[in-house]
Amino acid sequence: MSGAGLLPLSEAQQRLLALARPTPVVELPLGRCLGHYLARPLTAVRGQPAADLSAMDGYAIRWVDLPGPWSLAGESAAGRPFEGMLQPGQAARISTGAILPAGADTILVQEDAERDEQTLRLTGEGPPGRGAHIRCAGHDFMPGTALASAGEMIDARLIALSAMAGHGTLPVHRRIRVAIFDTGDELVEPGMALPSPAHLPASNGIMLGAMLAQLPVDTASSAIVPDRLEAVIEALSAHADADVVITTGGASVGDHDLIQPALKRLGGSVDFWRIAMRPGRPVMVARLGKSIAVGLPGNPVSAFVTAQMLVLPLLRTMLGAAVALPQPTLLPAGAPFPAVGHRQDFVRARIIGGAIHPLDNQDSGALHTLRRADALAIRPPHAAAATTGDPIACLLLS
Ligand SMILES: Nc1nc2c(c(=O)[nH]1)N[C@H]1C(S)=C(S)[C@@H](COP(=O)(O)OP(=O)(O)OC[C@H]3O[C@@H](n4cnc5c(N)ncnc54)[C@H](O)[C@@H]3O)O[C@H]1N2
Numbered sequence: 001m002s003g004a005g006l007l008p009l010s011e012a013q014q015r016l017l018a019l020a021r022p023t024p025v026v027e028l029p030l031g032r033c034l035g036h037y038l039a040r041p042l043t044a045v046r047g048q049p050a051a052d053l054s055a056m057d058g059y060a061i062r063w064v065d066l067p068g069p070w071s072l073a074g075e076s077a078a079g080r081p082f083e084g085m086l087q088p089g090q091a092a093r094i095s096t097g098a099i100l101p102a103g104a105d106t107i108l109v110q111e112d113a114e115r116d117e118q119t120l121r122l123t124g125e126g127p128p129g130r131g132a133h134i135r136c137a138g139h140d141f142m143p144g145t146a147l148a149s150a151g152e153m154i155d156a157r158l159i160a161l162s163a164m165a166g167h168g169t170l171p172v173h174r175r176i177r178v179a180i181f182d183t184g185d186e187l188v189e190p191g192m193a194l195p196s197p198a199h200l201p202a203s204n205g206i207m208l209g210a211m212l213a214q215l216p217v218d219t220a221s222s223a224i225v226p227d228r229l230e231a232v233i234e235a236l237s238a239h240a241d242a243d244v245v246i247t248t249g250g251a252s253v254g255d256h257d258l259i260q261p262a263l264k265r266l267g268g269s270v271d272f273w274r275i276a277m278r279p280g281r282p283v284m285v286a287r288l289g290k291s292i293a294v295g296l297p298g299n300p301v302s303a304f305v306t307a308q309m310l311v312l313p314l315l316r317t318m319l320g321a322a323v324a325l326p327q328p329t330l331l332p333a334g335a336p337f338p339a340v341g342h343r344q345d346f347v348r349a350r351i352i353g354g355a356i357h358p359l360d361n362q363d364s365g366a367l368h369t370l371r372r373a374d375a376l377a378i379r380p381p382h383a384a385a386a387t388t389g390d391p392i393a394c395l396l397l398s
């Protein structure tokens with residue numbers, strides 16, 4: 001088949017992302033923000049530390065009083081500061097994280113001191129300089145410091161930083177409702193008995209659910225939809241409230257490829273169909289009421305690659321991600337890669353000693369090869385054969 005009528009992948013991505021509207025902004029408690037994207041920039045409402053603190057267990061002293069001895073005037077513990085002002089010749093017991101008493105400017109670590117009743121003596125080398133072992137107010141961040149930008153992914157570190165900066169909730173785009181279904185008379189639910197060699201387990205729906213689980217997405221998966229137009233229409237209608245509907249199979253040109261006819265019967269408008277990529281040519285994108293419908297190819301590897309390159313970017317955009325598209329890494333070819341035809345090629349490949357090697361079985365149904373791959377080597381349309389050492393754009397799979 002020639003490349004006529006096939007959309008370049010970058011154009012397909014642009015058109016798909018142009019359909020995406022970020023979901024409304026909600027404030028979520030920090031504990032539920034993991035995997036969302038910040039809807040607004042994050043600013044510290046408090047500084048950290050909020051006061052000068054001790055970084056060690058020991059004694060707060062005045063540098064000028066070294067080498068001691070000192071009389072013990074009291075204690076500053078974490079959460080219970082020393083109330084008074086340290087006078088000449090005085091020291092205060094202090095714990096890690098406790099506020100430095102007024103008048104003190106240095107911490108003497110307890111390993112360098114000996115205490116006898118109320119008298120403290122220097123036994124070790126003592127502090128290396130004035131201000132030793134003090135965490136100054138605001139040395140991590142000040143009130144008002146810009147901590148993160150809108151569109152950044154919220155990970156465990158950002159959750160911790162937000163808590164420390166005084167936030168209990170964060171503004172994020174609400175979770176997306178996605179309906180996923182497998183279509184095809186030959187399919188049987190995973191784990192169920194297969195009536196004949198003409199049947200096979202439906203692996204796409206369960207794979208897509210797993211791929212989407214990394215994002216704040218609520219998936220509704222329906223039973224396998226048979227190859228009957230009415231059944232496809234019924235399944236699509238049952239998920240009219242979904243933000244995104246993903247089907248796999250029936251996207252090609254065969255007599256039983258019913259996704260496009262079903263979408264049209266429901267009043268959906270097809271935005272594009274068929275992309276110059278391999279695997280993954282027969283992708284279809286349509287608007288269907290308030291939903292975006294994405295018809296992925298049935299071949300399992302085609303479904304995986306198109307989900308990586310189109311579905312995940314669509315969902316990230318709807319969730320407000322600043323970077324929605326996968327970001328390739330350049331690796332040197334560890335072996336030759338063949339010349340490419342008119343479709344952008346996604347080659348399942350292994351990384352060996354930092355170099356990328358194509359795997360042998362590139363059939364678009366070969367899930368074992370997909371599982372063995374560390375990366376998809378992305379080869380542009382019409383690229384000449386690559387030789388060992390040539391830089392290859394790779395999408396790491398992990
Ligand atoms: N004459 C043409 N034939 C085909 C074309 C074409 O352009 N002209 N395109 C080929 C390409 S490329 C692909 S990719 C496939 C995709 O077609 P469909 O999306 O219509 O998929 P099906 O025909 O329904 O299934 C293809 C293959 O995948 C298996 N399958 C389907 N669903 C699942 C599932 N949920 N889990 C696991 N496996 C599934 C199915 O049994 C078939 O073996 O079309 C080419 N043909």
Ligand code: MOO
Binds near residue numbers: 297
């Ligand atoms: O595009 Mo199909 O996915 O080549 O097998």
